[in-house]
Amino acid sequence: MSIGSVLDLLRPDFPDVTISKIRFLEAEGLIRPERTPSGYRRFSVADCERLRFVLTAQRDQYLPLKVIKEQLEAIDSGAATLGVREARARAVSGRGGVEAVRSDDSEYQAESGDRSARVAGHAPPRRLGVVPGEISPxxxxxxxxxxxxxxxxxxxxxxxxxxxxxxxxxxxxxxxxxxxxxxxxxxxxxxxxxxxxxxxxxxxxxxxxxxxxxxxxxxxxxxxxxxxxxxxxxxxxxxxxxxxxxxxxxxxxxxxxxxxxxxxxxx
Missing domain, CATH: 1.10.1660 (Multidrug-efflux Transporter Regulator; Chain: A; Domain 2)
Structure with missing residues (x-):
């Protein structure tokens, strides 16, 4: 798929995603689409799922790109435990998948509980439609x-x-x-x-x-x-x-x- 087609697939779930943000994520090494001989990007289904995972982690967990990249590298290398890998695999399906993970994956629930305790009583970070450190005009x-x-x-x-x-x-x-x-x-x-x-x-x-x-x-x-x-x-x-x-x-x-x-x- 072209980058425009990928954008059309993602925008129903992630209205703020833009072409430049996808390019930025590529530059940061989180996705690796193929290139045609003329230099145009071509995305596979796996690339789209990887993008969805990154965007979901940012939106729902406020994770920095460095942490998300480490998680992806762990999954790619097989270092992640089976429970975590299954949770993350289901998370790429969107919000519904994330809710399913939260209901029946104890490891994810423990991690989520710890995170909730850390941010309890504090307002979420101010967002201007652009994730800090990223460029998505x-x-x-x-x-x-x-x-x-x-x-x-x-x-x-x-x-x-x-x-x-x-x-x-x-x-x-x-x-x-x-x-x-x-x-x-x-x-x-x-x-x-x-x-x-x-x-x-x-x-x-x-x-x-x-x-x-x-x-x-x-x-x-x-x-x-x-x-x-x-x-x-x-x-x-x-x-x-x-x-x-x-x-x-x-x-x-x-x-x-x-x-x-x-x-x-x-x-």
Whole structure:
């Protein structure tokens, strides 16, 4: 299956999953889809089940990728005990499978009980639709089918008029020619609102916009010759290349920011 087909299979159970998130999980070594001679990914049924396991572990158990990867490696090597392997095999079938595991697998129940005790009395971690440390921007699909009014954006992002006006003045959110917004604007507004809780105003975020514009310009330089090709599939290849480069640039940007912050803190 293509990556788009895999996305269609997973989204009913995992609405927040995106193409770029699947690519990120591949880059982290949790999945290993085959590649066609032209470089396109091709996923098997086993790849889809592996993805479902990872997404289920993140959603239901809040496990970090490092732990999930260790679990998968244990299963692959046969090091996991039979009870755990059976539980995880059933977990990939979705929420129903997870509930079945919880009802009749004592080892899983013990692990779940310990985890519940650890988090008892504490609110779950704040989530913005993006798992901490991961990159899953929907905009990499270059999909502009969603058209939101200003009122829609205010409601979905849970922001007020003043905050939205500040974002527009800072050129962080740009409405379309007809005055509509897309889902990207919602994600950006939510993120900006979360950063505002740390004292960062819209004007402070212009530096991020400038950096993003420079990265986009580099991607455009590489993709432009592909798009200008007279081949029938030139546009599709150009968009796929742009998505690949954008995902890689985001990963690189994240790594560089983490390293800079760590160094500034003397870590």
């Amino acid at each position: 929907d905009e990499l699909r270059f999909d502009h089918e969603i058209r939101l009014t200003r009122a829609d954006l205010l409601q979905q992002a849970a922001i007020d008029e003043k905050f939205l006006n500040d974002l527009i003045r800072a050129n962080l959110i740009v409405p379309g020619a007809a005055g509509f917004f897309d889902s990207e604007a919602v994600t950006l507004a939510r993120t900006a609102k979360a950063m505002a809780e740390f004292g960062l105003e819209a004007r402070h975020l212009r530096a991020f916009k400038l950096a993003a514009d420079r990265e986009a310009a580099l991607v455009a330089q590489i993709v432009a010759p592909i798009a200008k090709s007279r081949d029938a599939g030139a546009r599709a290849r150009a968009e796929e290349t742009a998505r690949e480069l954008a995902a890689l640039s985001l990963t690189l940007h994240t790594c560089l920011v983490k390293a800079s912050v760590r160094n500034s803190l003397g870590g």
